[in-house]
Amino acid sequence: MSGTPETLGDLGEQLIQERVLRPRYGGVDGFGDDSALLGVVTTPSELVATTDSCPVPVVNLLREPDLYHAGWLLATINLSDLAAAGAEPLGLLVSYTLPKTTTVREFERLLDGVDDCCAAHGTKVAGGDIRDGAVQLTATAIGRSAPGSRLRRSGAKAGDRLLLVGSAGYLWAAALLETGRATLPAEARAEIWDRACRPVAQLKAGRLLAGYARAAMDVSDGLFATVRTLCEANRLGAEVTGEFVLDEPVADVAAQSGLRPFDLAETWGDWGLVVVVRAGDVQVVEKTLRAEGVAVQEIGTLTEDTRITKGTAAWDGIAQERFSTNSWHGGELSTVLTEVLGR
Known part of the structure; x- marks a missing residue:
């Protein structure tokens, strides 16, 4: 026709x-x-x-x-x-x-x-x-x-620090804005939408960290799932601070929605990395990444105790797991928001 x-x-x-x-x-x-x-x-x-x-x-x-x-x-x-x-x-x-x-x-x-x-x-x-x-x-x-430089999930030791590389929370901040849970001026709203639609793989950071990181994994299924997997690979536990600094527009959305910064930081969809570095290397790694315009912040410490805690309490956070009730590969948005953010 x-x-x-x-x-x-x-x-x-x-x-x-x-x-x-x-x-x-x-x-x-x-x-x-x-x-x-x-x-x-x-x-x-x-x-x-x-x-x-x-x-x-x-x-x-x-x-x-x-x-x-x-x-x-x-x-x-x-x-x-x-x-x-x-x-x-x-x-x-x-x-x-x-x-x-x-x-x-x-x-x-x-x-x-x-x-x-x-x-x-x-x-x-x-x-x-x-x-x-x-x-x-x-x-x-x-x-x-380079030979011998490939990062793996294993290789960490108790006392090593956990760093989250990349700016977190943009995807679900966009979801909160689009569903009316928060509002921002047009320019800030457009910035969040663009970042949500076009997440960036942290290739530069990964290559820069090859000489420092003991272990690494990308955040594809949520921060908790990533930390848990790294702990299991190294037979260790973790103490996560629960503190996090979001980029300003994302932090504004979180505040309007009644969420703590960490509530958005632990979600999935922004494709950051969790890397494990020696305690003595934290400052030089942060300085190196920030000089290249890559966001990074320390989020916790690996421990001999195999428990995973946030602050002083056990942490059982958001985790996508395929072939389970937590798996999501399409569905009603309201259901996804409830699963991810409790909203």
Whole structure:
């Protein structure tokens, strides 16, 4: 019908490649081949790889759905795992399963999101696959690190300090604003929305920390889940302060919503890192990261006692866990807000 948006089903695989993918990726070495070329490694390196799928972005529940946000998030999720390894990205391999009814414009928005996120992080899409079916977005990020420098979850000792790297709380501050729990001037509101839609993987921080961090992990399932996993990997416990300083607009949203700063800091969706460093290295690490414009603050200490506490009380915080009642990969926003913030 005249004026009806063209869909992927209208084009078919060959025309999708020729009309959509080739104009965008035709200059990538190996385009159209069965495998991707990630470049020539001229210095001794260890290769690092990670793969992850993308859930429905929370921002798509807050406003109209836009596959751009899913594309950006898909790239961020995978690049963040490289950041936690202290690795430099070499490229991203993508796999898209999409319904035949997906319009060409929607598909292009997905590609724009992935490409823009890759460009912002100094990397690119090196290859991938597309097929028809129920929506499933997956990527594999490949990176490299200097021999012996890759960060892992294990390697920490009692007395080491926990640092949270990155600015926390933007995603759920956006949710509170969009659902009327708080209000801000237009400029501040736009800043929070933009940060929520385009989270940043802490690749620079990960590489800078390679000489200092004893262990590291990205905050993908909530701060509590991250600290708990690091404790389990090292057979230690943790004393978390429960104190946290948020960026000014996020702190304003928290105050209006009756939340403490830590309530937003312990959420997921901002893709920070938790890193473990020696007590004597805290100041130099903080100075190094802040000089590069990276937010960082100390949040606790690892202990011989395997309990995890916040202040003097046991801490059992927010944690997404797949294949459990705490798993969330899309749903009603009101339910998610209640699960995450008790609001």
